[in-house]
Amino acid sequence: MARSSNSTQTLSPGNIVSASLRLYGANWRNYLSVALTAILWGALPFISLLVIIALTAATPFAGILFLPWIALLFYCIAQAGMQSAVISRLAYGEFIEKPESVATARQAVKPKLWKFLSMALLLFLIYIGINILTTLLQLIPIVGLFASIAASLWFQARLFMPEVFLGVEETTDALTAIKRTWQLSKDSVLPIILTILVATLVSIPFFLVAFVPMIVGAIPLVGQSFANLSPDEATAVIQPFLIALAISMLLFFVVSIFTVPFWQIIKSLVYVDLRSRREGLGLELSDRNPNA
């Protein structure tokens, strides 16, 4: 059976977001487990740094641990990038109807672990440049702020999905991945910005849910006067709010975990869409013997 359906893979920004949510809904267990791995790798440097700081406070000799910590940091950056790319690869496979298991996808991306580090470092340097540029733009009176926002959005669209190239394409290295993202997005800046905007709008409700405890906790404080309260009484009044705030923060973190796969899926669908438009991805004739 020829993949005629693949000949029309170009998608609008709205359809990219809807399709991403549908894919997410259908395979959320896989995506979430990989996302959790990615986030744990991302959090490990911070946790270990806190431990090292605490140790150094107790015994100054522990300061030597900062050196291996830098190595750990680099390894974690590579791992977090790689795991995120695995989600994109899984979504890509689902979309082109060649689904992979998590293990197969990991196996395929694993050899490129260090390329994810090089890509992160390259992007880090690029973004330093972009930040300098946008800061300079802000110095222009009146139009400066708008120009700098526009420039940031434009760069974000041009550098939207390099990790998908590394995750999906066999022979791509870090620099090529960034170049390819740049090239493919050349004529599609507005659709990509619209996709980012729509995806943000769609995820707003979930983030708002995280604020509910904080708002509920703040209600008793409305109209509360602190002027006549002793410090102890003031603490008693404000404590429930602080607990609610902490719950909100925790929820916010949990919601963030859920949005990681969403964005990775969106990136891989933008990738499919741009490659279909610009390179005719999926335009294949059925493989058959004409005389059969």
Next chain:
Amino acid sequence: MTRRIFRQVSLSTPESVELEFVLAGIGNRALALFVDYTLLWIGQGLFWVIIATFFSGLVSTLENAGLNFAGLETWLIAISLLLSFALFSGYFAIFETLWQGQTPGKRYAKIRVIRDDGRPIGVTQATLRALLRPIDDLFFIVGSLSILINSKEKRLGDMVAGTIVVQEEKGDRREKLIIAPASEELAAKLPEMTNIANLSPDDFAVISSYLKQRPQMEAKARTDLSLKLARQLRTIVGLETIPPGTTSDHFLEAVYLAYQQQVGDVSDSFS
């Protein structure tokens, strides 16, 4: 692909005709809402500027005439707020009624509101949807959760009005392809030289997609793909000698034309 990724509904009209629609999807609806709200906020801004100018003119006229207008301001504010709400709801209700289920945002996102039985919506449905909109759109929560959960992607307004929101049929089906004269000549000869009937409808759809998409493609990718398709196609239709001066694009165009002439205009059913 589309079938699996996007939710579809099949409706039977009062005349018992089965119609298939692809539901709009939350992405397109969010996009449409964003466009509509941008326009509405600009409209509301203009409205309040005009109202303020008009009322301050009115008040100063009354003052000059030495009339007693105690309590007028409260009335003016109340009237303005009412008008502002009317503008908000009216925008959606009027556009959806006059444009057969579309607003500027929906037109941009290529989606449309229709009744549960596939008929165009009327003023009743448009008004009900517009009146429930403030609840649905409150922080985007109620409406978007409802769209995600409901199998027909209905928000509260859709449930009450008995409507669904669907994607517009693709408008570029009749898009004319640019075909070189050389390809037309070749197309006329192809039925004798080759076995065009070997081509499957799916293959034809691929060639048609390539010819439609090629103007947007990158030069190198386009050349590579064109050569690859032409080579495969040559084997499929059994062309032994390529007429001199034929490029791969000419050959693909010619096969496209020849197939179309043989089978009739079938491009619509595959695009």
